[in-house]
Amino acid sequence: MASAKELGSIGRIRHDPEPAGTAVCHLSPCLRVVQCGDAAWLIATRPLRLLRVQPRVVKLLEKLRVDPDVGRVVKSFPDLRWETVISFLERLADEGLVRLVWSLPDEMLPSVSVVIPVRNRPAQLSACLAALECLDYPRERLEILVVDDASSDDTVARAETWRNRLPLRVIRLPAPVGAAACRNHGAELARGEILAFTDSDCRPHPRWLRELVPEFVRTGVVAVGGAVLPADDDSWLDRYEAVESPLTHGPEPARVRPRGAVPYLVTANLLVRRRALLEVGGFARIHPGEDVDLVWRLCERGGRVLYRPAGIVLHDHRDRLWPFLHRRAAYASSEVVLVQRHPHSRHRMTVPAAMLASIGCGIGAGRQEGLVMLAMLPLLADVLVAFQRIRRLRAPVSLGELVLAELRGMLVAFYWMGRTISRYYSWPVLVAGVIFRRRGFGRWLSVLVGASLLGTASVDYIRKRPSLDPVRFLLAHLCDDLANNSGLLVGCLRSGTIRPLLVELSLYWPRVEKS
Structure with a gap:
């Protein structure tokens, strides 16, 4: 996330003229601007993000919350540079913390x-x-x-x-x-x-x-x-x-x-x-x-x-099923060419490192009840380490907020894991589940792809609230995911490559950003 380091020296920069456009800045409802002694913080939820900033930033954002016209607010700070403020607000906008709207005569x-x-x-x-x-x-x-x-x-x-x-x-x-x-x-x-x-x-x-x-x-x-x-x-x-x-x-x-x-x-x-x-x-x-x-x-x-x-x-x-499926498959097949032209932009799945460690501990413990609780240790350690770090920085975040952020992050990660399986691997996993259906491994694969397809569809229905009954939404969602995977597999076969299927795994470590 962007820092506010350049705002630390605004007292030494003279005021400069603003551009012809009018900028209006709306702060996100989830953004808290807090000053604790000599330290100032921007705190956002979903996901939990902390940014330590200069105290002057607090005054700037508090004024923008009351009056969103950036030009008028900048004029109330005689030593504040327009370009510096706009650059900072753009960085906050890139993170979804503010909404910056321009208008021109x-x-x-x-x-x-x-x-x-x-x-x-x-x-x-x-x-x-x-x-x-x-x-x-x-x-x-x-x-x-x-x-x-x-x-x-x-x-x-x-x-x-x-x-x-x-x-x-x-x-x-x-x-x-x-x-x-x-x-x-x-x-x-x-x-x-x-x-x-x-x-x-x-x-x-x-x-x-x-x-x-x-x-x-x-x-x-x-x-x-x-x-x-x-x-x-x-x-x-x-x-x-x-x-x-x-x-x-x-x-x-x-x-x-x-x-x-x-x-x-x-x-x-x-x-x-x-x-x-x-x-x-x-x-x-x-x-x-x-x-x-x-x-x-x-x-x-x-x-x-x-x-x-x-x-x-x-x-x-x-608005007819077959053209809909054909178009979805065509969109997915284009990913093969895109990955060939942009190899560093293939699909990436970000997973919290603590959650991955917990899954590994849970699989290792198997059915041994006494060891299953070990799977919780990486998550607890992750929360405690983050809480100690926040206490050292004296950031105004409670242990409860950290626990909620950890749980929310796990749920989001599980959703995107399911989304990746359903859109990239649904057909191969289904076929493998059928081939190995007499073994526990095959049944586990069938459950995995079924949970991914139905779970992500259910979450999307609840989250996006479509003007459509749940049965037809789930049907369209399943067809969408399976058509996407079909198109991707066909594109890979035609191009003789599996690179688009090699999803990059990225581990996420909580961090506090400061200037």
């Missing part, structure tokens, strides 16, 4: 080129263009490029009918080249500073660009994406997609990192600086997965990539 908004690749989708493209006609964005700073991938129907003619209603250019390619190449062609011809990608089966919300474009006021931001939600909820699969679609990442803003809580963005809803896109060579000629690959390359070059769910695009999801 119309005269400061950058020019935007919306790029839409399309092939043989006249009706869906018309619906997309109708939605773009309602965009709340200055028309003189907007252009729309429809890149037709050699359609064989009246898609181009249908697009041409919108020329008088939109700042539209229609580019027709002589032969099919694929969606990635169409986007690259549109990016090369675009005039806008920002490229806004969406698909022909999508309908952007009127405030789509208003919500996302202001994030580019920070020069380090190279890409921003928003939520992709179902265009309707008529079918049970639509209602499942509303909470479990791989095209969206939930209601909380986040920084995008290859192995983070939000690991990628999708081209259904993706804004990129044109310069940054061209510098990395545009989209790779792979499908699906070209959007994930682009985002990871931007991250590898040090660019900030952000997920902001307020920028909404509606998408026509597959």
